[in-house]
Amino acid sequence: MRAALAAAYRGEWGVVFGTIVRLTGDWELAEDCAQEAFARALPAWEREGVPQKPGAWLVTAARHRAFDVLRRGTTERGKLAEVAALRAAREPQPPGDERLRLVFTCCHPALPLESRVALTLRAVSGLTTREIARAFLVGEDTVSQRILRAKRKIAAAGIPYRVPPPGARAERLHGVLAVIYLMFTEGYAPSDGSTQRDSLAEEAVRLARLVAAEAPDEPEARGLLALLLLQHSRRAARLDADGGLVTLDRQDRTRWDHALVAEGVALAREAVVAGGPYALQAAIAAQHALAPTAAATDWAAIVTWYDRLLALRANPVVELNRAVAVGMHEGPQAQLDAVDALGTSKKLAGNHAVPAVRADALRRLGRAREAAGVYRTAESIAPNAAIAREYAKQAAVLEQMDEGNVPL
The missing domain is CATH 1.10.1740 (Rna Polymerase Sigma Factor; Chain: A)
Structure with a gap:
């Protein structure tokens, strides 16, 4: 019962x-x-x-x-x-009507982002304030105040409880999907460096399913669901026994959830026809998921998907990810050239991934001492302890090697 x-x-x-x-x-x-x-x-x-x-x-x-x-x-x-x-x-x-009204109202752009997330988890998902607080590692009072302020804002501003009219729906849907993606990211790769919080990531997947089911004519809703499923399929292989990160190329692919992979790939193939940003990211994730081994990854296809993504909107983070794909397709010198070309981007200033990608290229070129130093730089600005440990481990291996300029 x-x-x-x-x-x-x-x-x-x-x-x-x-x-x-x-x-x-x-x-x-x-x-x-x-x-x-x-x-x-x-x-x-x-x-x-x-x-x-x-x-x-x-x-x-x-x-x-x-x-x-x-x-x-x-x-x-x-x-x-x-x-x-x-x-x-x-x-x-109809239940779908109620859910969609509620999701769109909770994610109204007039509300602060943290309030949208908290109110959505409380009102749509039914999580308690304690569960939300535990998921985001904040106090229960903080969560309660966020929810209370959101409710008061809805009342004071007269925010309508409805699905937006057709002319405004696409723009508002983007805001809903962004809230769900933020939830997933905070569960999958917490910004505070704690271990992945599967319950929060799973709730984001559930919400993505809900929106995709209730908005079947919106390919980006399916694109986001595909992306989350493909990322979530790897959760069991992302951490080692000590809680350390296991990079994609070193993951045991037999531990991936292949039912989620199959579902995500099928959704990505449907959604990518429309060419939205979530669908294109899902297409990239699908290429990784379809490769039986890291060495079998179709990097040329991934570079092409990144090019399409960048054609929608310039984004330095996407350009950095593309640099990695170019390096895997054309070689480490191409990767080094691409990441060095991004060095002046203000949006990437202080981003740990920039020195990490550069260090990886130097390592593959056999420039061990340089690579170790750049990994140490990445370690010093890593956003959390788990990522810092990974960079420190890479640097330590390189520091113990002779400087022989032999590709690793």
């Missing part, structure tokens, strides 16, 4: 919450009523069995709770009309 309720919570929380927001416009009331509905479900389902449509049962319970609360506290004529409308609302909207 508890398993059935847990499954309903994961699948239906956003629908229940969103229904009450739509009917009342009150986010605090919606949260209270959703919580009450799930609290009532356990004893009721133990007595009567799990209903055929758990989501509909929960929405009805939450709506009745909202009706009771409003009726007891209502004296104004306008509020009485609201109660009457709530009572008349017999049938819920």
